Amino acid sequence: MRTSKIAILVPTYNGGALLAETVASAAAAGLPPDSYEIVVCDNSSTDGSVDALPALDARGAPITIHLNEENLGRVANWNQAMRVAEGMGFCFALLLMVGDTIRGTGLITLRDCMMRAGTCLDIACYQVTDAELRTRRVAPPHPLGGRPGCGGG
Structure with missing residues (x-):
């Protein structure tokens, strides 16, 4: 059940190395792996940064990648990430921008x-x-x- 999990939403476009750091921050902060999932919403990146992400983070939490068919623009991609999380059954979500990290x-x-x-x-x-x-x-x-x-x- 995802109703009590937090969807950590990471909208991205050409996030480079910062994307991997952002995604890794939930595990590095010590969040219990059964309390969250990471959902990356890619806005048609061309830098390969999304392709380098693993299926699970360092603590074993799932990383789901949603690929937009075309670049929707920044705010539309944020909204798309929320729609994806809702469709996956999440009740709690956090938008975490590339370059931001979770602490504690x-x-x-x-x-x-x-x-x-x-x-x-x-x-x-x-x-x-x-x-x-x-x-x-x-x-x-x-x-x-x-x-x-x-x-x-």
């Missing part, structure tokens, strides 16, 4: 709180770093639905 297990905490609260939409806290991974800006946790005990962590 806050996504799991957020998903669990959303499930308990019956929330259908929320925003997770995030951290913006520079190329040397020095923190430049942090968005604080947002309480889910105003309910105590559920932070975006």
Whole structure:
């Protein structure tokens, strides 16, 4: 069942080496492999970066690749990734752009709180770093639905 898994959606066009780093970040962050799947939505790349991706990440989570027949444009590809995830049966999704990485297990905490609260939409806290991974800006946790005990962590 995918209803409790998080779809980590990676829309891409010619992502190069950054695509592989982005896809690998979920496993590197220590997310349990039964809690997520990665869905790459390729916008007709020509650089071979999608072809280099494995079927499973380092922790054994599936990596699904959806190939658009033509380049839909950036925002349309984001929407396409959401449609693909919905069609696969996911109830939770995160758009992760090429070059971004997941750090820590806050996504799991957020998903669990959303499930308990019956929330259908929320925003997770995030951290913006520079190329040397020095923190430049942090968005604080947002309480889910105003309910105590559920932070975006």
